[in-house]
Amino acid sequence: MPRAYKSIKEQVKIPKIIHLIGTNGKGTTGRFLATALHKSGKKVLHYTSPHILKFNERIWIEGQDISDEYLDSLHIKLQKLLDKEFIDTLSYFEYTTFLALLAASDCEYLVLEAGLGGEHDATSVFPNILTLVTPIDKDHEAFLGNTINSIATTKLKAVQTKAILAKQKHTEVYDVARKLACENCFEVKKVEDYITSEDKEKIDSFAKENNLASYLVDNLSLSIAALKELGIEYNVNHFKNGKLFGRLTRLADNILVDVGHNALAAESIAKSLKGSKYTLVYNSYKDKDYRNILEILKPIIQEVLLIDVDDQRIEEKEKIEAVLETFTIPYKKFETLESERSYLVFGSFSVVEAFLKVYRE
Template sequence: MNMQNFIDFLNEKPLYYKEIDHKRVHIAYDILKSHIKRPTTIHIIGTNGKGSTGRILAYLAYKKSTRYPLPATRLSVGHYTSPHILKFNERIWLNGEDVSDEVLEAAHQKLFGILGKELSDALSYFEYTTLLAFVVFENCDLMVLEAGLGGEFDATNVCDKELSVITPIGIDHQAFLGESIEEIAATKIRSIQKKALLAPQTYPEVVEVAEKIAEDVGATLVVAQREKDRRQEGTHKGHPYELKAIANAKGWPHFLTENAGVAMQALEILHIPYDMNDLKELELFGRFYPLTENIRIDVGHNPLAAKAIVEAMDAGTVLIYNSLDDKAYEEVLRILKPKLKRVEIIKIDSQRATILEDIEKALMQVDIPFSYFEKTEADETYLVFGSFYVIEAFLKCMR
């Protein structure tokens, strides 16, 4: 069977669909699953913090195992995340690094050969790449899957999982998930099966929804302790203040410290060993990441992310910003305003980009001075924020 190479094949798939046939990916997985092995699986669902929680979890599990004396006892770990900033390979992380082009191509050849051209062509970008990750990770011991928009109907929910981790849930993607926090939470949390770990939540309604769904499906629900409580009780494996010290040394804001605590609790539930000190070497690119001494970049894009990040921002920060058209950008700007000196709008390349005039109107409504981004200055403090597209556009400008 003649087939395109992976990148050309993927580039022909549209990124967005107004309607998706949710049965299609289940049909494809039913065909695929007898051809591959499924590792122990952790499913990450929620609105914010999925990427960092999943990466911390996967990294700690992998790094600890690299010090086992016998290679046969070491864990092979895969982490599937989305979207990417600069290159697709960022979405599929395997044993400490982004997957290679060669491994991606081999997995594509195998997957396409199993599914056939008609079904492979019919699958959406996200559906196909999720199944591709399953093929890449088939020889792993642990697979960490980050859901896309939802949970129940997400492509990552086609396989069984040993644990679901529910990160903070907020109002986002209402057109797909529901208008109220209860509807959004239910759509995501209905994906749980045997065990679920609920991260500390902003909305108490999320906890109520999680408890009800867990009871309905017979799942064991663990409500994660906040980091300050775990320190007070000394329930960390290691010195109870060690995580805070590591996080402070890395310049992590509170939300990343909280995400690390949740990741470690997930590993404890599955009895997977870890060493907290491995966090010292972990780089979370795009998560309040210090690109230079005066520039931080963060892929957050919604009010929940803005509330988390404003606590960590320096006063007088210059915000380099843009937004996708389905985001609450005026609310985001209102949340960030107390720490802002001004906003510099950066143009982004996306069919979902907000019309620039609408961003300008929102900035005038919120009463924040603004201009268009041209270059950074050494004597200013910057935060680049708004979406993966904003970070991508900024990095290309910097190059």
């Protein structure tokens, strides 16, 4: 990725890049920020991943998903810019990151969400003006390490000049950030350094009016901190419709969907839905700690419906069933929906995608 970028960087205009790293909340934080920038009159592109139903969801420009026609033209342009060596060897994510960069060439801001990790992520090769660090927790341990210290180090090594840290669950994240800031000469601040009592009042009022879950309030606060760092005045109404689809999104009165897939996401959901009971439509990738996730969600689970997902990374259903039996959680195969039940669809982007395909039929 660095070599490919070096080969074309003189031919590509780089906007002001706000880089997002962390475990959870990158997508919604980025969309809140991009929406506010857009409504403030700035031309902005938000690059997020993965998508749920259509690739165009990954590139949001000027208030809407990129069109097929514009995407096709960027693909043709990129094929001409890159040597065949890079076209043949770049990963899917690396290639699509370049597509987003080209799409943002005439934008003032590019809100750029990292894929996996930070230090070696495809999005980290471009110069940025600010890094937003969402909550960091254990995830993708096979790639990032199995301790908060190692995961935080890998992610925070992506910071170039200045970072704003969201409220963190683990104190080690703050320790790692301070250590790396000294070693690599970058500035690090906390979201609390920006959010005043007046901001809190506005945020609380907006959250109540728009029924935002607590973790979405944290994402909103981080995006406001970014705007204040950029010197851009905000209006809370600019964040209306700024929440990404699939983040505790209500499809119907009795159906919530969330693309979360790790313990931190499960904790946020369990906290937001405390006191209610849901039928959980679920499945999990093999590399996820589904035992811990199901234990966290158990207080709000009435029953689990295991939905089929066509992906080789999905865990064998017998192993998930064994965990459900350990926790004495009733389960069966997902087949139909009942109007009198409340449903929570959770487990990954793939689970939500599989559910939507059935639901929309």
